Amino acid sequence: MASGGRATLKTIAELTGLHVSTVSRVLNGTTSGARAASAATAERVRQVALEVGYVPDIQAAGLRRQSSRLLGVMMARLTDQVLASIYEGVERTATQHGFHTMVSNSWDDPATRQAHVSMLLSRRVDAMIFGDAHVDGAFLAGFAAHGVPFVLVNRRAGDHPSVTCDDLAGGQLAAEHLYALGHRRVGVVAGLPYAANGIDRTAAFTRYFAERGHPVPGDQVVHASFDAAGGALAAEKLLDRAPHPSAIFAVSDFAAIGVLGVLRERGLRAGRDVAVVGFNDVPIAAQLTIPLSSVRNPMYEVGARGVDLLVRMMRGEPPERITLAPELRIRESSASPYTGA
Amino acid sequence: MASGGRATLKTIAELTGLHVSTVSRVLNGTTSGARAASAATAERVRQVALEVGYVPDIQAAGLRRQSSRLLGVMMARLTDQVLASIYEGVERTATQHGFHTMVSNSWDDPATRQAHVSMLLSRRVDAMIFGDAHVDGAFLAGFAAHGVPFVLVNRRAGDHPSVTCDDLAGGQLAAEHLYALGHRRVGVVAGLPYAANGIDRTAAFTRYFAERGHPVPGDQVVHASFDAAGGALAAEKLLDRAPHPSAIFAVSDFAAIGVLGVLRERGLRAGRDVAVVGFNDVPIAAQLTIPLSSVRNPMYEVGARGVDLLVRMMRGEPPERITLAPELRIRESSASPYTGA
DNA sequence: TTGTACGCGTTATCAT
DNA sequence: ATGATAACGCGTACAA
Numbered sequence: 001m002a003s004g005g006r007a008t009l010k011t012i013a014e015l016t017g018l019h020v021s022t023v024s025r026v027l028n029g030t031t032s033g034a035r036a037a038s039a040a041t042a043e044r045v046r047q048v049a050l051e052v053g054y055v056p057d058i059q060a061a062g063l064r065r066q067s068s069r070l071l072g073v074m075m076a077r078l079t080d081q082v083l084a085s086i087y088e089g090v091e092r093t094a095t096q097h098g099f100h101t102m103v104s105n106s107w108d109d110p111a112t113r114q115a116h117v118s119m120l121l122s123r124r125v126d127a128m129i130f131g132d133a134h135v136d137g138a139f140l141a142g143f144a145a146h147g148v149p150f151v152l153v154n155r156r157a158g159d160h161p162s163v164t165c166d167d168l169a170g171g172q173l174a175a176e177h178l179y180a181l182g183h184r185r186v187g188v189v190a191g192l193p194y195a196a197n198g199i200d201r202t203a204a205f206t207r208y209f210a211e212r213g214h215p216v217p218g219d220q221v222v223h224a225s226f227d228a229a230g231g232a233l234a235a236e237k238l239l240d241r242a243p244h245p246s247a248i249f250a251v252s253d254f255a256a257i258g259v260l261g262v263l264r265e266r267g268l269r270a271g272r273d274v275a276v277v278g279f280n281d282v283p284i285a286a287q288l289t290i291p292l293s294s295v296r297n298p299m300y301e302v303g304a305r306g307v308d309l310l311v312r313m314m315r316g317e318p319p320e321r322i323t324l325a326p327e328l329r330i331r332e333s334s335a336s337p338y339t340g341a
Numbered sequence: 342m343a344s345g346g347r348a349t350l351k352t353i354a355e356l357t358g359l360h361v362s363t364v365s366r367v368l369n370g371t372t373s374g375a376r377a378a379s380a381a382t383a384e385r386v387r388q389v390a391l392e393v394g395y396v397p398d399i400q401a402a403g404l405r406r407q408s409s410r411l412l413g414v415m416m417a418r419l420t421d422q423v424l425a426s427i428y429e430g431v432e433r434t435a436t437q438h439g440f441h442t443m444v445s446n447s448w449d450d451p452a453t454r455q456a457h458v459s460m461l462l463s464r465r466v467d468a469m470i471f472g473d474a475h476v477d478g479a480f481l482a483g484f485a486a487h488g489v490p491f492v493l494v495n496r497r498a499g500d501h502p503s504v505t506c507d508d509l510a511g512g513q514l515a516a517e518h519l520y521a522l523g524h525r526r527v528g529v530v531a532g533l534p535y536a537a538n539g540i541d542r543t544a545a546f547t548r549y550f551a552e553r554g555h556p557v558p559g560d561q562v563v564h565a566s567f568d569a570a571g572g573a574l575a576a577e578k579l580l581d582r583a584p585h586p587s588a589i590f591a592v593s594d595f596a597a598i599g600v601l602g603v604l605r606e607r608g609l610r611a612g613r614d615v616a617v618v619g620f621n622d623v624p625i626a627a628q629l630t631i632p633l634s635s636v637r638n639p640m641y642e643v644g645a646r647g648v649d650l651l652v653r654m655m656r657g658e659p660p661e662r663i664t665l666a667p668e669l670r671i672r673e674s675s676a677s678p679y680t681g682a
Numbered sequence: 683t684t685g686t687a688c689g690c691g692t693t694a695t696c697a698t
Numbered sequence: 699a700t701g702a703t704a705a706c707g708c709g710t711a712c713a714a
Contacts, residue, residue, distance in 0.1 A: 006691095008690095008691055008692090009691065009692070010691075018700080018701090019700070019701050019702075020691090020692085020693095020701095020702095021692095021693080021694090021700080021701065021702075021703090022699085022700055022701070024691095024692070024693065024694095025693095025699095025700085028692095028693085030693090030694095038699065038700095041699085041700085053486075053487070055459070055462045055463055056463055056691090056692080057404075057463065057465060057690090057691050057692070058460075058463040058464050058465075058692095059400040059403060059404055059409065059464060059465055059691085059692095060404050060690075060691035060692045060693090060706090061691075061692050061693070062400060062692090062706090063398075063400060063401050063404060063690095063691080063692075063693095063705095063706050063707065063708095064691080064692045064693045064694080064705075064706050065692080065693065065694090065706085066706070068400070077429075078419050078425045078428060078429070079422055079425040079426055079429060081420055081422060081425075084419045084420040084422075084425055085420055087419060088418075088419070088420060088446060091445070091446060100443075100460055100464070102441075102443050103444060104432070105429060105432060118396065119399075119441055121396045122396055122397055122398065122399040123399050123400060123441070124398060124399075124400055145394075146394070227624065228624055228625045228628040229624065229628075231628075232628060254625065257625050257628055257629070258628050260628070260629075260630050261627075261628035261629065261630065261632075264630050270630070283568065283569055283570065284569045284595065284598050286602075287569040287570075287572075287573060287598055287599050287601075287602035288598070288601075288602065288629070288630065289601050289602065289605050289611070289629065289630045289631055290630055291602075347707095349706095349707055349708085350707070350708065351707075359684080359685095360684070360685055360686080361685095361707090361708085362684080362685065362686080362687095362708095362709080362710080363683085363684055363685075365708065365709065365710090366683095366684090366709095369708095369709080379683065379684095382683085382684090397707090397708085398706095398707050398708070400707085400708095401690090401706075401707035401708045401709095402707080402708055402709070403690090403708090404689095404690050404691065404692095404706095404707080404708075405689075405690050405707080405708045405709045405710085406690085406708085406709065407690070
C-alpha cells in the first residue's frame, strides 16, 4: 500500500542506489538463469518496490516495446446477453494469453463504430475482435488496410476469419423440429437484416420448408431487432395474417420472449396454439413460465475460441473460419404435436 | 486509408519538410487565435496526415501529458443486464467528457478484482468506477491509498461517493404495494449478502412489514444470486414452508423470473396464488407471459450520473452520495388483491 | 510563425 | 552482475 505520487523505476533506483536498468531487469525477471541479478540485490529491489507501492506503467512499456498487449473489442451492445456472454469468453481467454481487452458498444451504427475503432487504434491495440460485423463487409474492407489483425465473432462476413455458431445448422435444427411436429404454416422473426447470424438461421430454416413443398411466404419473414421489443413488433405482423402461423421461429431468445408476450395478449397459448422456438438458449429460456424451446449457441466458447484463433494468427498461423455446433433444446413452448388447422 | 507501418508525427514532418513540433501544433489545434500556423502550412500538414493515415498515439501523449484520459470500470458481471445498462450510461457519458473507458468483470471475487484493478492501474487510468462494491468496504479502504479518485455505482459502501437507485425507497414501494393488497405472509429473495443494493431493498421492505406488526420471519428472507437460477433456488426454500407465503419480493427481476418458474412447476399461478414483485424493471419484465410488477431503477442514468460526479470530483468539487428515485410499475404478477388464506 | 531541446517511464543494447 | 545510453511518440517551454 503506497501513498501519493507515482513511484517509478527511477524512484526505486534512487532508493536502492542501483541504476534504473538493473531495477528493470530484476522486476521483469529478465536475464535468464546464470546471469540473474545477485539474490541479495534482487531481494532488496523487490522489497523497496513493495514499500513504495510501485506499479509498472504498461503504457510506457508498450511504447518502448512497440506492442500494447491490448485487444480491442467491438460489440453491438453489451446489454444483449448473448454479446455479453461472448465478451466474457473473450476477456477470460485474452487474460490467459497475457492480453488485456478494451470493449466498446457500436450500436450497429457506422459512425459510432468508426469513432470507437479510431479510438482503439489510437490506443495502439495489437489486434481487434469484431462482434458487430455487417454482412456487406464494407467497413471491414477499409479496416483491413490498417494492417491490424482481426477476427470476427458472432457474425461472419465475407471470408474474413471468424468464430460463430453454425447458424445454418441451427436454423435447420429448428426447422426439422417444427416440421416433424406437423407444422406447415410457419413464420420467422428474422433479426436485423445486416446480421449474418440472423440471415443464416433464417435461410436454413426457410430452405428446409421450401424443399419440402411448403415455402415460407415473404410476409411471414419479418426482420426485427434481437430484443423483446423487436420480437413483439414482429409477432404483431406475423399474427395479423389469417390464418395465423401455427409455429414461429425467432432467431433470438429475447425476440422469442417478445413473441410469447404478444401471443398471450391475443389470447393464444404458446406451445398449444402456436409453437415457438428461440435461439441461443440463454439461461432464462428454461425458467420462463412457459419454458422456451431454443437452439443452444455456445456463446462463451465463441468468444474464447475467437481469441485463440486471433492469437494463433498473430503468431503467423493461417486464418480460419470456425463454426461451433448448436444443439436443440426442446421445451414446453414447442412440445406438443400440431393438431389441425 | 493508409497501409502498413504506423505513421507518426516524424513521418509527417519528414514528408512536409517541417519540424515535428510544428506538425504537432497543427494537429492539436494548439496555439490559440492569432498565433496559429500559417493557413497554407496547416493545410499541407493535414493533407499529408490524411494521406499517410496518421493515427495519433494516445498512450504516448498520455505518457507525456501525465494523464491517460482513461476511466477504469469494474463490474461484477456484464452478463447481468442491469450492470450492462449501467455501463452503457458510463461509456456514453465518459465519451461526452472526453474519456475512454476500460471495463472488467470481477465476478465478485476478491482475487479477480484485485488482479483487474492492478491491471487498470498499470494502464494509468485517471479514475475508477466501481459497480461491484462489497458492503464491508475492505477493498475500497485499501484502494483509496492509491490516491486515484473513484465513484461507486449500483452498490453503495460506507461513505464513499456513489450514485445508486434509492434502494430503501424502492424496497418500501414494493412493501407498501403488497401490504395494501392485503398480503401479510411474505417472503424475500434478498440477493447476495454483501451487495448493498439488495441489503437496502430488503431492509426497507422487511421494516415496513415489521412496523405494522407483521415481521418477516428470518427463514423467509433468502439470499441468492441476482439471476434466474438464484431466484429459483430461493423460491424453492420459500415455498417449502407451509403455509407458503402469499407474496414474494425479489430484489432483482431475473431472480423474480426464477421465482415465476418455480411457482409454475408447483402448480401455483403468479398473480393469483402468489403475488410477485421484482426490481429494476428490465425491458422483458413487461413482456413476460405473466407480466412482472417491478420497481423501476434508472440504470442508465445511474451510470451517467456516476461519471458526471466523478468528473466533477476530478475538478476538485466535493464528493457526494447521490440516490435516484425508483418508481413502482404494477403489472399482472401482483395486480389482484389477496383473498384469504 | 517555426525550430530546438528535453522529459514522460520503460526496455534493449552495448560496454564495463 | 551491473552501469550507461538511446529510443519509443508525443507535448511544451523557450529560443530564434
